[in-house]
Amino acid sequence: MTKNNQKMVKRFSKPVIIAHWLNAGAFFLLYLTGLPMYTELFDWVYVVFGGPAGARLVHRIGAVLFILPVVYILLADPKSFFYWIKQILTWKSHDFQFFLQFPKEFFGGHAKVPKQDFYNAGEKLNSLLAIITTIMLMGSGFIMWFPAYFSQSMIMWAYPLHNIGLGLSIAVVVGHIYLSVGHPNSRVSLRGMTKGDIPETYAKDHHGRWYDDLKQDGSPKKKQA
Numbered sequence: 001m002t003k004n005n006q007k008m009v010k011r012f013s014k015p016v017i018i019a020h021w022l023n024a025g026a027f028f029l030l031y032l033t034g035l036p037m038y039t040e041l042f043d044w045v046y047v048v049f050g051g052p053a054g055a056r057l058v059h060r061i062g063a064v065l066f067i068l069p070v071v072y073i074l075l076a077d078p079k080s081f082f083y084w085i086k087q088i089l090t091w092k093s094h095d096f097q098f099f100l101q102f103p104k105e106f107f108g109g110h111a112k113v114p115k116q117d118f119y120n121a122g123e124k125l126n127s128l129l130a131i132i133t134t135i136m137l138m139g140s141g142f143i144m145w146f147p148a149y150f151s152q153s154m155i156m157w158a159y160p161l162h163n164i165g166l167g168l169s170i171a172v173v174v175g176h177i178y179l180s181v182g183h184p185n186s187r188v189s190l191r192g193m194t195k196g197d198i199p200e201t202y203a204k205d206h207h208g209r210w211y212d213d214l215k216q217d218g219s220p221k222k223k224q225a
């Protein structure tokens, strides 16, 4: 594959791309419909959804859509899903060294970031935090949705847990979006999550260990997620 004379390598499969954007869309829908429940500043959102009842209904639809990608990817491309899980649970010295160099790279300096896996250490951390905050939000949300099935103390804990999960997930997502669309060093990655491929030079510079495996196998498709 070539684009503007650049050699490209396959990065994400179609099901991974669909699952990612379904998850992202559901996140923003949940965020939007949840905002007026926190502050009057966003009361206009109720108008958009036809009143508080409408916004609450769409919030519940968003919650179902938020977990749907997991079911979908398990059916459509389980290999990529389990590869992701295995990667984010595997931490070696090059992952820890990443964080020592990352601030320099983030602020435009020339950092000596050690070769990274298919998912670099920042993406592994992003993934783990996304999973943790999703469990917090889903678990507490489920209790709030069906309070009749839970004890008074569980319901009491669900509300602050939902707020903490929300605050954490927004911080994580803001950083993730900035690195994917704003930061000059990493915004090339967006093509991987839209068209499914990235320039070979980017793979080599940002995911060196994965790139070396690709070269060794001689078949990029074998290692794609």
Ligand code: HEM
Pocket: 011, 020, 023, 024, 025, 027, 028, 118, 119, 122, 123, 124, 126, 127, 130, 173, 176, 177, 180, 181, 189, 190, 191, 192, 193
């Ligand atoms: C406008 C919004 C978003 C953009 C532009 C975006 C962009 C991207 C890109 C480009 C990648 C692939 C990075 C790579 O090559 O490895 C990615 C991966 C990922 N995204 Fe998103 N994303 C968005 C929203 C979200 C949201 C809302 C979530 C979760 C709630 C999320 C969770 C993830 C996870 C867990 C990964 C895999 C790990 C990683 O690469 O960090 N994304 N995203």
